Amino acid sequence: MASGSGSGSGRIAAGGPTPTRPGTISVRRSGRLLEGPGAELVASAGRLEAADAPILDPGLNAADIGHAIVLLEAGVLPREIGSRLVRELLALRQVPLTARPADPRLGDAFANREAWLAERDAEAAGWLCAGRARRxxxxxxxxxxxxxxxxxxxxxxxxxxxxxxxxxxxxxxxxxxxxxxxxxxxxxxxxxxxxxxxxxxxxxxxxxxxxxxxxxxxxxxxxxxxxTRWPIDRDRLAALLGFDGLTTHARDxxxxxxxxxxxxxxxxxxxxxxxxxxxxxxxxxxxxxxxxxxxxxxxxxxxxxxxxxxxxxxxxxxxxxxxxxxxxxxxxxxxxxxxxxxxxxxxxxxxxxxxxxxxxxxxxxxxxxxxxxxxxxxxxxRRAHEGWAQATDLAEAVVVETGLDYRAAHRVVGRAVRLAKERGVSPAALSPALLDEARRTCHRHPDARSVRFLDQLSRLRASSPAAYLP
Incomplete structure (x- = not known):
């Protein structure tokens, strides 16, 4: 399998970090770059990445330790160096971020962690990127x-x-x-x-x-x-990190x-x-x-x-x-x-x-x-009783009781509501007579139909909004 670009140990500066004051982390150089990041890059991108360290650090603790374990189990990482790396990673896990805030000059959480490890054991830290990219x-x-x-x-x-x-x-x-x-x-x-x-x-x-x-x-x-060329057991690594399976394709x-x-x-x-x-x-x-x-x-x-x-x-x-x-x-x-x-x-x-x-x-x-x-x-x-929220149910009742089609009943009830509002009639006081008046203004039917309409509407006289609840 082709080696992952940029994932080998050559990306880590030989010899470790430049000496610094105790308790500080130096800005480390790579073999390719001889100059550190500019102030503008640090103040923008570096600060943004460093601010994400509290979010990513717990997962990086697990990912770094898991990576070291599978390298040890594959026989790639020398046991004595691997033991030192795991020991330092476990120690790093115990140090709160308040005691090791991410340095924007180093950029993201991954680089800050590597620098912290390198100050304590540069040789062991040099294996952290074996077989994997920072990404x-x-x-x-x-x-x-x-x-x-x-x-x-x-x-x-x-x-x-x-x-x-x-x-x-x-x-x-x-x-x-x-x-x-x-x-x-x-x-x-x-x-x-x-x-x-x-x-x-x-x-x-x-x-x-x-x-x-x-x-x-x-x-x-x-x-x-x-x-990567390294014989990394991805299933084992996924199990160590609590994943349910693998994202199969490397690029994806x-x-x-x-x-x-x-x-x-x-x-x-x-x-x-x-x-x-x-x-x-x-x-x-x-x-x-x-x-x-x-x-x-x-x-x-x-x-x-x-x-x-x-x-x-x-x-x-x-x-x-x-x-x-x-x-x-x-x-x-x-x-x-x-x-x-x-x-x-x-x-x-x-x-x-x-x-x-x-x-x-x-x-x-x-x-x-x-x-x-x-x-x-x-x-x-009270709002339900005083308002006209029952109008739809009344229109449906008119259909059932009189045989009017729904569109006709809809027009009748709508006209009745209009007439009632104009005359100050409350929903509770709405009468069959007012409904029939509304029908007559909307539809022209023989008087016999009107009489039947009035007769059947009388059944609705005692209805209240609660009666029409679905």
């Missing part, structure tokens, strides 16, 4: 970071979904008008309304599970873009531009479901609707207007959903490059795990909001 180690760490966060996100969705179902169960009999276009549409119950958001959560969990399955395939052990394992896009798509879909609920609740919490009240734990007061109780948690959920759409667009844009480019990887290493962290915390927040809100049951029921 392999970092990509493996990224997959570990994302898979852990996908599990946390799924757990948050389960928690919020359970709260949603519990709230729906407690409001099976809470009558309310459903709204479309923010206009009363049909009678419903709050429980039925809330379950309309629970089913999308189940689909979100299906998507997270499928995404996790593809994320938890190991890219480790492929070397460079075209493999290294780049996978669709992986960040898939993760961001899954996250965006889930947050947009929560956003729709948050949008509704933010309308309902207004003094004009007054259907719910949020717990004081999830609101903020105004610094100027003392009467206000701002639904800050709901606004935050909506803002996170909107910003995640931007991250999704960014992932798609970064993936639109020639193959073998770093664009879609260098930014994804930090952006995608951070987006998952934020989505997880936001999902938990939405669950807490649902668990803490108070419902104005009496006002909800």
């Amino acid at each position: 392999e180690g970092t990509t493996t760490a990224y997959h570990i970071a994302v898979r852990d966060r996908l599990l946390a996100f799924a757990e948050a969705l389960i928690g919020t979904g359970s709260t949603l179902v519990g709230l729906a169960e407690s409001h099976i009999q809470t009558l309310m008008p459903d709204y479309t276009y923010l206009q009363q549409a049909q009678p419903t119950t709050l429980g039925h309304y809330l379950l309309g958001f629970a089913y999308p959560v189940l689909r979100d969990l299906d998507r997270v599970g499928a995404c996790y399955g593809r994320t938890n395939m190991s890219p480790a052990g492929v070397g460079g873009v075209n493999g 394992a290294m780049w996978q531009a669709d992986q960040p896009l898939e993760v961001m798509s899954v996250v965006t879909a889930a947050l947009l479901n929560l956003d729709r609920l948050a949008e509704d609740l933010q309308v309902w919490v207004t003094s004009e609707f007054d259907l719910i009240e949020l717990s004081e734990r999830h609101v903020r007061g105004s610094m100027v207007m003392p009467q206000k109780k701002n639904p800050y948690a709901l606004a935050f959920v909506r803002g996170v959903a909107s910003s995640t759409i931007g991250r999704l667009a960014g992932a798609a844009t970064l993936g639109r490059t020639p193959s073998g480019q770093m664009d879609n990887r260098i930014f994804a290493y930090g952006e995608v795990p951070r987006a998952l962290d934020l989505a997880t915390e936001t999902t938990r927040l939405m669950g807490a909001v649902l668990g803490g809100l108070t419902v104005n049951r009496e006002l909800m029921a």
